[in-house]
Amino acid sequence: MTAAVDLDAILNSSPFARFLAIAAHADERGVLATMPVRDQLVGNVMLPALHGGCVASFLEIACLLQLAREVGTGAPARAINISVEYLRPARRETTFARAQIRRLGKRVAVVHAEAWQQDEGKPVCLLQSHLRLPAGLTAE
Amino acid sequence: MSDTGQRDDTATDGVGDWAGNPYASRMVEYTPYAVALGMRFVTSSAGRGEILLPWREDLVGQDGTDILAPGVLTALIDHTCGLAIMAGLGFEAAPATLDLRIDHMRPAAPRASVTCSAHVYRATRTIAFLRAEAWDVSPDDPVAAAQAAFTLNRRSVK
Numbered sequence: 001m002t003a004a005v006d007l008d009a010i011l012n013s014s015p016f017a018r019f020l021a022i023a024a025h026a027d028e029r030g031v032l033a034t035m036p037v038r039d040q041l042v043g044n045v046m047l048p049a050l051h052g053g054c055v056a057s058f059l060e061i062a063c064l065l066q067l068a069r070e071v072g073t074g075a076p077a078r079a080i081n082i083s084v085e086y087l088r089p090a091r092r093e094t095t096f097a098r099a100q101i102r103r104l105g106k107r108v109a110v111v112h113a114e115a116w117q118q119d120e121g122k123p124v125c126l127l128q129s130h131l132r133l134p135a136g137l138t139a140e
Numbered sequence: 141m142s143d144t145g146q147r148d149d150t151a152t153d154g155v156g157d158w159a160g161n162p163y164a165s166r167m168v169e170y171t172p173y174a175v176a177l178g179m180r181f182v183t184s185s186a187g188r189g190e191i192l193l194p195w196r197e198d199l200v201g202q203d204g205t206d207i208l209a210p211g212v213l214t215a216l217i218d219h220t221c222g223l224a225i226m227a228g229l230g231f232e233a234a235p236a237t238l239d240l241r242i243d244h245m246r247p248a249a250p251r252a253s254v255t256c257s258a259h260v261y262r263a264t265r266t267i268a269f270l271r272a273e274a275w276d277v278s279p280d281d282p283v284a285a286a287q288a289a290f291t292l293n294r295r296s297v298k
Binding site: 013014015016019020039040042043044045046050051054056058060061076078079082083084085086089 | 173175197199214215216219236237240241242
C-alpha cells in the first residue's frame with residue numbers, strides 16, 4: 001500500500017529535519033532518506049565518527065516518512081518508544097536510511113529502520129519504533 | 141537490589157575503581173554535535189551526569205508546535221549517558237553506545253528546555269549499564285525514560 005504524499009513538504013514542516021538537512025525520495029522499495037555529512041554532526045572527533053544521537057534521529061525521521069507514505073497522510077505520528085542498536089561507527093560520510101512497516105494497526109505502527117553509508121549490506125545503526133498513528137486514519 | 145527486594149534506582153555498582161575525571165564537562169563543551177544542539181553541562185561525578193538542553197526554534201519537531209523533536213532528546217540522553225561514564229573513567233575509556241531504548245512518556249511542554257540525568261547502575265570491566273530520565277519542569281514528571289548499554293573500550297582491558 002502506497003499513497004502520494006509529498007515527502008519534501010513533510011521534511012520542510014519539521015525544523016529539526018531541516019537542521020539535519022535530511023532529503024528523501026520514493027522509489028520502488030519505499031522511501032530512501034539521505035543525511036549529508038557536516039562537521040556539526042560529529043560526536044567523536046578522534047575516530048572521527050558521527051554522533052549516535054544524530055544517526056538515531058535520522059532513523060526516526062526515516063520511519064515517519066515511510067509511515068506517511070504507506071498511510072497516505074503527512075499528519076505526524078508520535079513516537080511511543082524507540083530502541084536503537086549501534087553496529088559500527090558512522091564515519092564522516094553521507095548516511096542513507098530505509099524503514100519498513102512491520103505492523104500497521106489501528107492506533108500503533110511498528111516500524112524498523114536501518115542506516116548505512118557506503119555499503120547497504122553493512123548497516124551502521126538499527127532502530128525499532130512504536131509510533132502512535134495520527135488520529136482519524138482508517139488503516140486496517 | 142536492596143534487601144526489600146525492590147530495585148534500587150540510585151545504585152551505582154561496579155564503579156568503585158573509577159578514578160573520576162575533573163574535565164568531564166569538556167565532553168559537552170567540545171563535542172561538535174553537543175555544541176551544535178546547544179547542550180550545557182550541569183554536573184557530573186563518577187557514574188553520573190546531567191546535561192541541560194535549552195529550547196531552540198530550529199530543534200522543534202513540527203512547525204507550529206514549539207515542542208523539541210524527540211530526536212533531540214535521543215541525542216541528549218545518549219550524550220548524558222556518555223558523560224556519566226566519562227566522568228568516572230576519563231581518557232582511560234573510549235565508551236561507545238551498544239544500544240539505547242527510550243520511552244517517550246509525554247511530549248515536552250512548548251518552548252520548554254529539557255534536562256537529562258543519567259547514571260551507571262551497574263558496570264563490569266567492559267560494559268556499563270545505564271538508566272536515564274529527561275524532564276522539562278520536574279524530575280518527578282519525566283518526558284522520557286531510557287535504558288542503555290555501553291561498551292567501555294578501556295585501554296587497560298584487552
